[in-house]
Amino acid sequence: MEETVVADIAHTALPPAPGADRYRSLDFADTAATLPAGQSYDLLATPESAMRWLAAHDLTAPDVKLYEVCTQRTRALRSHVRALFRARVDGSAPPEQSLRALNEALTAVPTAPLLAWDGAQGPRRVQAHPTDQAVSHALATLAADAADLLTSQDAGLIAACGSAPCDRFLLRTHGRRHWCSTRCGDRARAARARRNSASE
Structure with missing residues (x-):
């Protein structure tokens, strides 16, 4: 049976994949991942973890409270x-x-x-919206x-990580490299070395 881990970011989750620093949507897609040995994690599994992720990516204020229905909407958009x-890859x-869901x-x-406009600062741009629309924004x-x-x-x-069972996405930065992290790259190289030694 697959074990799902609600990730402690410092210990369980993989580091951001190449390209996630330029595209928050790439990091968003990678908030759930499959790991070896039947494990996985989901950084949006609970309202609290989803709130932390959104706030850490400057998408909501840290004091915005998320409810399960908002968390479900967030996970649905991620899917x-x-x-x-995946279709692009x-x-x-x-x-x-x-x-349709993306356009909605x-x-x-x-x-x-x-x-x-305010009297002290004059004209300025603000991201003004009611708190109940924070998740929609x-x-x-x-x-x-x-x-x-x-x-x-x-x-x-855009590429999919080439180290099974990892299912994260990345932007290729070096030729044909298709690994989302050093950990996945090391695992892929070790698997290739085992295959090569078995065929000799």
Whole structure:
């Protein structure tokens, strides 16, 4: 039976994959991962862990309280973003429901900072929205980032980690490298060495 681990980021989760520093949607897609020995983790498994992840990525204020329904919406969008990335990697048509879900997230709320005025500072841009729309704004921002990545020159660099059973995504940075982390690269090299020695 597969064991799901709600990750303590410092100890269980893999480090961000190449490209996650440029595209938050890539890091978002990788908030769930399959690990060796039938283990996995999900950084959005609970409202508390999802709130920490969103706040750490400047998508919500740290004091925003998430409820399970918001966490489910966040995990659902992640699933659709992963499906879109998988289709890009496979060179196949993306699932229609994933395109629809991403577009619904994009259009649910305005993502651009609004123009505001106050007597002391004059005109300024603010990300003003009611607290109950905080998650919708976060999801719209992540959807926009995913759409930007999928339509950018970097889209051709999206790859799936090549070290089974890992199922994370990354942007290829060095030729044909398809590993999301040093740990996965070491595991892939060790498996290749075992195969080579067995065939001799």
